Amino acid sequence: MSTFRHPPGHPIQLITGLTLWFVWLCLVYGGAAVACAVAPPPPQAGPWNWVNGTLLLVSAVFALGFAVAAWRSVRFFKALPGNEPTATRRRFFASAAAVLHGVAAVSTVVVALPLVVLAPCG
Secondary structure, eight states, rough: GGGGGSTTSSSTTTHHHHHHHHHHHHHHHHHHHHHHHHSSSOOOTTTHHHHHHHHHHHHHHHHHHHHHHHHHHHOOOOOHEEEEHHHHHHHHHHHHHHHHHHHHHHHHHHHGGGGGSOOOOO
């Protein structure tokens, strides 16, 4: 089920951001472990090697996706008119989803920052 099939005011948005963040975390840590076991880069390369480059690219794609989802949720929240219970509920889901997607984007960047300065297999 794609996140883009459901509007940002749908309750599924409350779990997609952090669930996808967990998928990213497993990919980064699992990918680093597998890469270091199968084909570790030379230690003298430091942080600038193919393992960290790949992990940074994956991290950037996920962070951008989370930022876009947060932006879509904010736009949806601002565009909802009326005060009837359905609109209020959808407005809550959209605002909560915007916060959760934003937290996932910031967390992705913060957790990926050590890839810039640390060697992956050291």
